[in-house]
Amino acid sequence: MNNDSLRVWAPxxxxxxxxxxxxxxxxxxxxxxxxxxxxxxxEGAFHLFSMFGVAGTLELFGGVLVALGLFTRPAAxxxxxxxxxxxxxxxxxxxxxxxxxxxxxxxxxxxxxxFCFVFLHLFFAGPGAWSLDGLIKQRxxxxxxxxxx
Numbered sequence: 001m002n003n004d005s006l007r008v009w010a011p012x013x014x015x016x017x018x019x020x021x022x023x024x025x026x027x028x029x030x031x032x033x034x035x036x037x038x039x040x041x042x043e044g045a046f047h048l049f050s051m052f053g054v055a056g057t058l059e060l061f062g063g064v065l066v067a068l069g070l071f072t073r074p075a076a077x078x079x080x081x082x083x084x085x086x087x088x089x090x091x092x093x094x095x096x097x098x099x100x101x102x103x104x105x106x107x108x109x110x111x112x113x114x115f116c117f118v119f120l121h122l123f124f125a126g127p128g129a130w131s132l133d134g135l136i137k138q139r140x141x142x143x144x145x146x147x148x149x
Contacts, residue, residue: 014128022067029060069131076122083116
């Protein structure tokens with residue numbers, strides 16, 4: 001395969017990355033809100049206006065927006081920031097209490113870092129294929145062309 005044949009698949013690959021990242025991220029919010037799938041971090045009652053509740057809201061609804069490709073760039077920017085905050089406020093300090101805990105694989109922050117940079121990529125690159133943002137843009141373009149004719 002040459003670069004030209006691979007380049008044809010780039011928008012589809014980009015869209016698949018966006019969809020999967022959104023669906024995987026959404027599960028973290030589902031664990032907080034719905035206690036499903038089981039095995040989440042929540043102990044006790046869910047409080048919407050706690051740090052845990054705000055994180056769950058961003059994860060659930062932000063994950064849905066990213067998966068659908070709707071308001072992708074603002075959602076991805078917000079979620080990238082959330083993951084940076086999660087790493088530096090939760091994982092890094094927790095790891096510093098352990099020997100060699102500053103390594104993300106030890107302090108459990110590797111997923112937060114990965115999500116942070118995937119969402120940062122989506123912010124700069126846009127939604128890719130199979131997005132509602134793309135459909136809206138296409139519809140607006142068609143409406144503008146029809147209005148000028």
